[in-house]
Amino acid sequence: xxxxxxxxxxxxxxxxxxxxxxxxxxxxxxxxxxxxxxxxxxxxxxxxxxxxxxxxxxxxxxxxxxxxxxxxxxxxxxxxxxxxxxxxxxxxx
Amino acid sequence: xxxxxxxxxxxxxxxxxxxxxxxxxxxxxxxxxxxxxxxxxxxxxxxxxxxxxxxxxxxxxxxxxxxxxxxxxxxxxxxxxxxxxxxxxxxxxxxxxxxxxxxxxxxxxxxxxxxxxxxxxxxxxxxxxxxxxxxxxxxxxxxxxxxxxxxx
Numbered sequence: 734x735x736x737x738x739x740x741x742x743x744x745x746x747x748x749x750x751x752x753x754x755x756x757x758x759x760x761x762x763x764x765x766x767x768x769x770x771x772x773x774x775x776x777x778x779x780x781x782x783x784x785x786x787x788x789x790x791x792x793x794x795x796x797x798x799x800x801x802x803x804x805x806x807x808x809x810x811x812x813x814x815x816x817x818x819x820x821x822x823x824x825x826x
Numbered sequence: 827x828x829x830x831x832x833x834x835x836x837x838x839x840x841x842x843x844x845x846x847x848x849x850x851x852x853x854x855x856x857x858x859x860x861x862x863x864x865x866x867x868x869x870x871x872x873x874x875x876x877x878x879x880x881x882x883x884x885x886x887x888x889x890x891x892x893x894x895x896x897x898x899x900x901x902x903x904x905x906x907x908x909x910x911x912x913x914x915x916x917x918x919x920x921x922x923x924x925x926x927x928x929x930x931x932x933x934x935x936x937x938x939x940x941x942x943x944x945x946x947x948x949x950x951x952x953x954x955x956x957x958x959x960x961x962x963x964x965x966x967x968x969x970x971x972x973x974x975x976x977x978x
Contacts, residue, residue: 747900747940782901782943784936785908816901824908826915 735766736773747782754790762791768799771807776821778813785824792825801825870916871974878910879967887963890939892952897942907936924973931969935962 739761741748748754766772776783796804805822812818886903911932917925942955 745944746896746898747904747943749937749940781898782904782940784904784933784940785911786933786937816905820905820908823912826912 734773735770736775737762737765738775739777741777741780743779746779747784748780748787749784751786751790751793754787755793756790757787758791758794763794768795768807771809773809773811775811776814776817780812780817781814783817783821783824785826788821788824789826796825867920868974870920871970874913874916875910875970875974878906878913879970882906883910883963887959890956890959892947892955895946895948895952896944897939897947897955900939900943904936904940907932921973927969928966931962931966935959935966938962 739757741757748757762774792804792808795808799807804825808822810818810821812821883903883906886906889899889902890897891899911929914925914928917928939959947955
């Protein structure tokens, strides 16, 4: 399956910062999924809030590679937190 | 001789009057254009910012609280601020400098409230967090309002 399960330190409830977003992408996603097919990113249930700065850093390389439209169309977000699941892609610009 | 002098004076005064009228008309026209631009900009400001400044941000701010010494329920405010940033994209093309600073101020607040949720604060430090959030929100409101009134 074209999917990545993200892992964070157990003490983290929220994700913020452009640089941190890029770091997580580079460490856990780059090279692990085929961006030219539909893909799934799963956030652990511990994550309750995600800042737009993190989203923009995390998706920066994906958007550069396949464009914003394809990113929105192909990305499937899974999270135990419905608010996170529904709002992450809205924070892309 | 006197007639010639008087005629010359009359011509000079006429020319000066014409020049002054032309300048006054030009200045008035520029003023009107400026006022029209301000009115048009005011329409967009109200459309974009009113609901956020008056209702959405204050409502989302109400949810913030400390539980087990951590700032929680901050995702409401984070989501509202992200939505404001998205809805402000008009300014990316109308006033890029304003947009970039606005973006910086919004993301500064968003990052702060969410990062606060990742650590614990002793009782005596919790008030400082609320004060800092208040300060950042005031800075955002002031920046938007000052730009609206042309005081930026």
